[in-house]
Amino acid sequence: MQKIKNIAVIAHVDHGKTTLVDQLLQQSGTFEAHQEVQDRVMDSNDIEKERGITILSKNTAIVYGDHKINIIDTPGHADFGGEVERVLKMVDSVLLLVDAQEGVMPQTKFVLKKAIELGLVPIVVINKIDKDGAEPDRVMDEVFDLLVALDANEEQLEFPVLYAAARDGYAKWDIDDENKDMTPLFEAILEKVPYPKGSSEEPTQAQVFTLDSDNFVGRIGISRIFNGKIKKGDEYMLMKADGTKKVSRVSKLIGFVGLDRVEIDEAEAGDIVAIAGFADIDVGDTVADKSSPVALDPLHIEEPTLSIVMSVNDGPLAGTEGKHVTSNKIRERLEKEMETNIAMKMEPLGDASFKVSGRGELQIGILAENMRREGYEFLLARPEVVVKEENGVKMEPFEHLVVDVPEEFQGVAIEKLGKRKADMTSLVPMPDGTVRIEFEIPARGLIGFRSEFLTDTKGEGIMNHSFIEYRPYSGTVESRTQGALISMDDGTAVAFSLYNLQARGVLFIKPQDKVYNGMVIGESARPGDLEVNPLKGKQLTNMRTSGADDAIKLVPPRNMSLENAMEWIEEDELIEITPESIRIRKKYLNPIDRRKHIRDKKNAGK
Ligand SMILES: Nc1nc2c(ncn2[C@@H]2O[C@H](COP(=O)(O)OP(=O)(O)OP(=O)(O)O)[C@@H](O)[C@H]2O)c(=O)[nH]1
Numbered sequence: 001m002q003k004i005k006n007i008a009v010i011a012h013v014d015h016g017k018t019t020l021v022d023q024l025l026q027q028s029g030t031f032e033a034h035q036e037v038q039d040r041v042m043d044s045n046d047i048e049k050e051r052g053i054t055i056l057s058k059n060t061a062i063v064y065g066d067h068k069i070n071i072i073d074t075p076g077h078a079d080f081g082g083e084v085e086r087v088l089k090m091v092d093s094v095l096l097l098v099d100a101q102e103g104v105m106p107q108t109k110f111v112l113k114k115a116i117e118l119g120l121v122p123i124v125v126i127n128k129i130d131k132d133g134a135e136p137d138r139v140m141d142e143v144f145d146l147l148v149a150l151d152a153n154e155e156q157l158e159f160p161v162l163y164a165a166a167r168d169g170y171a172k173w174d175i176d177d178e179n180k181d182m183t184p185l186f187e188a189i190l191e192k193v194p195y196p197k198g199s200s201e202e203p204t205q206a207q208v209f210t211l212d213s214d215n216f217v218g219r220i221g222i223s224r225i226f227n228g229k230i231k232k233g234d235e236y237m238l239m240k241a242d243g244t245k246k247v248s249r250v251s252k253l254i255g256f257v258g259l260d261r262v263e264i265d266e267a268e269a270g271d272i273v274a275i276a277g278f279a280d281i282d283v284g285d286t287v288a289d290k291s292s293p294v295a296l297d298p299l300h301i302e303e304p305t306l307s308i309v310m311s312v313n314d315g316p317l318a319g320t321e322g323k324h325v326t327s328n329k330i331r332e333r334l335e336k337e338m339e340t341n342i343a344m345k346m347e348p349l350g351d352a353s354f355k356v357s358g359r360g361e362l363q364i365g366i367l368a369e370n371m372r373r374e375g376y377e378f379l380l381a382r383p384e385v386v387v388k389e390e391n392g393v394k395m396e397p398f399e400h401l402v403v404d405v406p407e408e409f410q411g412v413a414i415e416k417l418g419k420r421k422a423d424m425t426s427l428v429p430m431p432d433g434t435v436r437i438e439f440e441i442p443a444r445g446l447i448g449f450r451s452e453f454l455t456d457t458k459g460e461g462i463m464n465h466s467f468i469e470y471r472p473y474s475g476t477v478e479s480r481t482q483g484a485l486i487s488m489d490d491g492t493a494v495a496f497s498l499y500n501l502q503a504r505g506v507l508f509i510k511p512q513d514k515v516y517n518g519m520v521i522g523e524s525a526r527p528g529d530l531e532v533n534p535l536k537g538k539q540l541t542n543m544r545t546s547g548a549d550d551a552i553k554l555v556p557p558r559n560m561s562l563e564n565a566m567e568w569i570e571e572d573e574l575i576e577i578t579p580e581s582i583r584i585r586k587k588y589l590n591p592i593d594r595r596k597h598i599r600d601k602k603n604a605g606k
């Protein structure tokens with residue numbers, strides 16, 4: 001039997017997981033000498049590359065001496081926490097990375113909690129020790145305190161610690177050791193990660209933790225083999241969580257070597273492989289021995305906490321920019337997404353709209369961004385948290401929030417968060433003159449908070465949050481105070497009128513942009529919506545020609561990216577998304593309908 005070690009790399013967002021995996025790949029000699037390798041090779045899809053974040057967990061295998069090390073790189077952003085949870089059941093230890101300056105952050109807590117609950121003993125890697133502000137000792141203490149707070153057992157509290165600068169390619173046992181290479185980390189993995197339990201002689205049991213698809217063989221389940229063997233061409237029983245069973249033949253078996261996938265004939269207990277041949281294979285399914293099938297425990301997958309309504313674009317510019325605009329097209333695309341993205345859910349609501357649920361705004365935003373690039377056009381409503389009822393009590397998701405702000409903004413941050421029903425749990429001055437304040441807050445209170453927070457802290461605040469649990473509903477939360485500037489006409493925006501409107505607030509559009517009646521073109525400086533006319537040209541006089549229009553100096557418009565727009569809009573507003581534009585509009589384009597809506601809402605006592 002081959003010597004195998006299975007490990008996942010977990011951390012808060014940006015603490016250096018993908019960079020570390022890069023270095024391990026490079027330094028193990030897994031790449032051929034001629035192979036050109038980019039930075040963060042594991043971040044392979046377009047959006048991952050552009051944003052420098054990991055969205056999907058991905059596995060790679062490294063050959064080191066006589067060992068094969070299967071490494072799973074996981075996403076650090078809280079919205080993809082569900083990915084991490086699933087992956088942890090497939091490995092025998094984790095590398096927990098913590099930034100030597102930032103220290104323990106919300107997602108560090110979230111992922112470590114899951115690892116501790118599964119009984120894994122982490123290898124702690126204090127990373128980025130090259131940073132000027134690095135304080136490895138303080139961070140080490142924070143990690144230890146966190147483990148104690150998480151009820152770690154004695155073995156877990158004796159976790160090994162290494163100090164690293166992943167970017168510069170070294171790790172070491174002692175902070176005073178020389179900076180060399182990753183050898184100490186390889187040693188730690190070989191010494192400290194237990195060999196997989198289970199036996200190749202037992203009846204086969206493998207569990208799927210990620211899905212993939214291939215144009216030739218269809219759905220593929222990336223699985224960990226816990227017992228027995230999987231052979232290409234043999235029949236196995238696919239066992240689902242709901243008890244359904246079906247025998248199929250493995251048509252293709254794929255092993256991992258570095259970044260390559262290679263076809264293999266057989267794999268044994270302890271290894272991670274991709275299995276093709278089971279048409280409806282899904283995450284959590286067991287691939288079991290045909291004659292003595294025993295299912296593994298199903299994977300626990302946390303429910304989505306945020307939902308958003310997606311609907312067909314019915315505005316006056318509908319169909320002018322997108323390729324796929326019908327309700328059928330949108331439905332097909334969403335259904336396809338739900339097949340592989342098990343952390344999300346979709347529910348048709350009738351009248352050409354769909355409720356899409358996920359773990360956060362970023363996760364849903366990325367789906368929308370992908371659809372837009374594929375030529376889709378649609379509307380998105382304001383994100384809403386998923387409220388549940390437990391024993392007759394209305395429950396809503398709560399988040400752990402950490403904000404880092406320069407001292408002078410501490411007051412405003414606490415005040416604004418108080419209005420959003422946040423409970424402060426700690427306040428610690430940091431050595432660099434900032435304060436780290438922690439809160440527990442209903443997820444509802446966080447919707448739209450980021451942009452306000454950045455404005456309040458002049459862009460210097462940093463905020464991070466992560467799901468804690470469902471708790472009883474906490475009452476109304478304050479939301480955006482400023483009104484919207486709404487266009488009262490259809491046409492093309494004119495510089496002269498935009499120039500005059502600048503006094504009214506912040507604009508989202510520039511001259512020549514298409515606008516329509518009911519479209520939101522800016523944020524008013526005051527509460528309450530304001531209807532304005534962005535089309536009014538200057539009257540021509542003898543003195544000046546309309547050409548002078550070009551010379552008008554306008555403040556650059558606020559860039560309403562998809563995520564900014566999701567943060568900004570209120571319940572009666574929508575985002576219009578097309579391959580070319582992101583516009584904000586009122587749900588009711590006609591001012592009479594809008595007034596009626598406001599009246600109805602008042603009457604309903606909201
Ligand atoms: N100074 C310094 N920067 C580092 C080090 N390791 C990684 N970085 C930088 O930190 C940033 C984030 O690195 P990634 O490897 O993408 O982090 P990640 O943990 O994979 O991020 P997510 O997958 O989005 O959670 C990049 O700009 C890296 O170059 C290090 O040792 N020192």
Ligand SMILES: [Mg+2]
Pocket residue numbers: 017018019043053054073074075076
């Ligand atoms: Mg990453």
